[in-house]
Amino acid sequence: MLDRDHHTFTPIGVVRSPxxxxxxxxxxxxxxxxxxxxxxxxxxxxxxxxxxxEQFSHLWVIFVFHAVDAQRLGEWRPQxxxxxxxxxxxxxxxxxxxxxxxxxxxxxxxxxxxxDTNEGVKLHIRGADLLDGTPVLDIxxxxxxxxxxxxARAGFAxxxxxxxxxxxxxxxxxxxxxxxxxxxQVVEEVLSxxxxxxxxxxxxxxxxxxxxxxxxxxxxxxxxxxxxDVTSVGDAAC
Amino acid sequence: MLDRDHHTFTPIGVVRSPxxxxxxxxxxxxxxxxxxxxxxxxxxxxxxxxxxxEQFSHLWVIFVFHAVDAQRLGEWRPQxxxxxxxxxxxxxxxxxxxxxxxxxxxxxxxxxxxxDTNEGVKLHIRGADLLDGTPVLDIxxxxxxxxxxxxARAGFAxxxxxxxxxxxxxxxxxxxxxxxxxxxQVVEEVLSxxxxxxxxxxxxxxxxxxxxxxxxxxxxxxxxxxxxDVTSVGDAAC
Numbered sequence: 001m002l003d004r005d006h007h008t009f010t011p012i013g014v015v016r017s018p019x020x021x022x023x024x025x026x027x028x029x030x031x032x033x034x035x036x037x038x039x040x041x042x043x044x045x046x047x048x049x050x051x052x053x054e055q056f057s058h059l060w061v062i063f064v065f066h067a068v069d070a071q072r073l074g075e076w077r078p079q080x081x082x083x084x085x086x087x088x089x090x091x092x093x094x095x096x097x098x099x100x101x102x103x104x105x106x107x108x109x110x111x112x113x114x115x116d117t118n119e120g121v122k123l124h125i126r127g128a129d130l131l132d133g134t135p136v137l138d139i140x141x142x143x144x145x146x147x148x149x150x151x152a153r154a155g156f157a158x159x160x161x162x163x164x165x166x167x168x169x170x171x172x173x174x175x176x177x178x179x180x181x182x183x184x185q186v187v188e189e190v191l192s193x194x195x196x197x198x199x200x201x202x203x204x205x206x207x208x209x210x211x212x213x214x215x216x217x218x219x220x221x222x223x224x225x226x227x228x229d230v231t232s233v234g235d236a237a238c
Numbered sequence: 239m240l241d242r243d244h245h246t247f248t249p250i251g252v253v254r255s256p257x258x259x260x261x262x263x264x265x266x267x268x269x270x271x272x273x274x275x276x277x278x279x280x281x282x283x284x285x286x287x288x289x290x291x292e293q294f295s296h297l298w299v300i301f302v303f304h305a306v307d308a309q310r311l312g313e314w315r316p317q318x319x320x321x322x323x324x325x326x327x328x329x330x331x332x333x334x335x336x337x338x339x340x341x342x343x344x345x346x347x348x349x350x351x352x353x354d355t356n357e358g359v360k361l362h363i364r365g366a367d368l369l370d371g372t373p374v375l376d377i378x379x380x381x382x383x384x385x386x387x388x389x390a391r392a393g394f395a396x397x398x399x400x401x402x403x404x405x406x407x408x409x410x411x412x413x414x415x416x417x418x419x420x421x422x423q424v425v426e427e428v429l430s431x432x433x434x435x436x437x438x439x440x441x442x443x444x445x446x447x448x449x450x451x452x453x454x455x456x457x458x459x460x461x462x463x464x465x466x467d468v469t470s471v472g473d474a475a476c
Contacts, residue, residue, distance in 0.1 A: 005248060006246050007247050007302050007375070008245070008246045008247075009244065009245050010243060010245075011243075011245070012341065028381060029384055030384050030387075043314075044316075046316040048317050049316035049331055050330045051317065051329055052329035052393060052394065053330055056390070056391060057390050058391075059332075064245050076281075078282075078287035079286050091290035092287045094250075094291055094376075094377040094378070095290035095293070095294070095379055096378075097379070102282060103376050105376045107376075107378060109384070109385060138332075138339060138343045141333055142392065144388060144390045145392070145398045146266040146268050146347070147347060147386075147390075149295075149380060149386055150382060151295075151382075152295050152296045152380050152385075152386065154381050155290060155294050155379070156290065157381055159383050
């Protein structure tokens with residue numbers, strides 16, 4: 001499996017999350033308080049393998065950016081345009097957390113809520129920025145004495161992005177509440193981080209995003225985000 | 239390259255460090271203030287790819303535990319014995335940072351000292367716990383607002399391990415100083431973290447470790463570590 005030129009890994013788990021498309025996923029973990037699950041794959045779903053993990057409040061998830069356009073994987077580009085810089089300025093790919101990188105490996109710290117070993121092994125997590133279906137390569141405990149560097153200097157992204165106010169059209173809110181008990185909170189968390197591409201600023205434009213089995217339509221103007229419509233996708237309640 | 243069952247990655251860089259064997263490498267990054275280098279491999283050694291990284295004081299290195307016994311890679315074991323627990327207690331592999339894990343992927347945060355783009359691309363780093371020759375899969379900036387979780391709870395490893403006093407036999411110190419200007423500091427940093435296996439406590443036993451091209455022999459008793467001998471390996475000055 002190991003040689004000098006390439007390294008092959010098999011996922012040890014898969015993410016189940018409300019994020020059903022890349023659009024609108026917050027650009028770092030820990031921003032939107034959205035719950036998700038990591039299900040260990042059958043080969044690794046041994047409760048012994050997570051024994052002691054409950055002693056940790058947070059864990060690292062090392063995963064694959066599996067939804068990156070496969071055609072773009074072959075051609076590596078040394079620079080990207082981070083949304084935090086308005087989408088105009090280019091930076092080296094290794095100076096960013098862009099998903100478009102030579103090896104499409106992601107890294108996120110998430111809060112560990114609880115571990116369910118009743119049927120397989122499921123880690124219930126909070127704050128993930130992980131697309132539904134994400135293959136997980138590794139899970140490690142978060143060690144604050146090694147990992148928490150408070151005084152680190154962080155160039156163009158020194159602090160969390162500002163948040164938007166979120167308001168609902170009354171019919172959209174009523175619909176969301178009929179679909180699921182948690183949808184309102186998920187939608188508000190996600191839209192507060194302004195998912196629009198950096199170069200778009202049209203207050204009349206209606207965006208749609210698939211979240212937790214629902215198609216959520218919204219627009220954003222200077223006063224914040226407004227959810228105009230929520231519909232369930234297919235037969236399933238979202 | 240991407241399918242459901244496995245993911246293959248090509249290293250983007252390689253580590254050059256004084257750690258020439260696994261023995262005595264501190265068990266987390268940021269403990270021993272030892273300098274190392276990441277050299278981007280020729281395909282990725284484009285200065286444009288690291289533009290902007292100099293704005294960050296720290297970076298994540300995602301790497302391969304390449305020296306893990308290849309024979310042990312096929313057989314995954316759900317539990318390991320962390321040295322922090324004295325080597326007696328078993329814990330789930332995903333609750334530890336053990337190198338013996340289903341996917342031998344490592345994660346370390348290191349300080350970025352400077353970037354050298356005169357000939358290829360070299361990142362000078364400090365605090366690495368990385369074996370010389372380690373294949374690097376990815377480099378990402380450290381974002382304190384997302385990555386620094388000060389109040390995280392960390393079960394069996396809540397704080398950095400205690401450090402030993404380090405003293406030298408005078409001839410060993412004289413030898414070290416003739417070999418290199420930095421060897422003394424490297425040796426003191428490394429041995430202060432007590433590299434002995436958890437179950438060994440024989441004050442008469444002499445250990446040897448290959449560090450920065452030198453064979454360093456030492457013993458450890460209740461008063462600390464004592465370096466008894468330093469010899470250069472081969473012709474090269476260490």
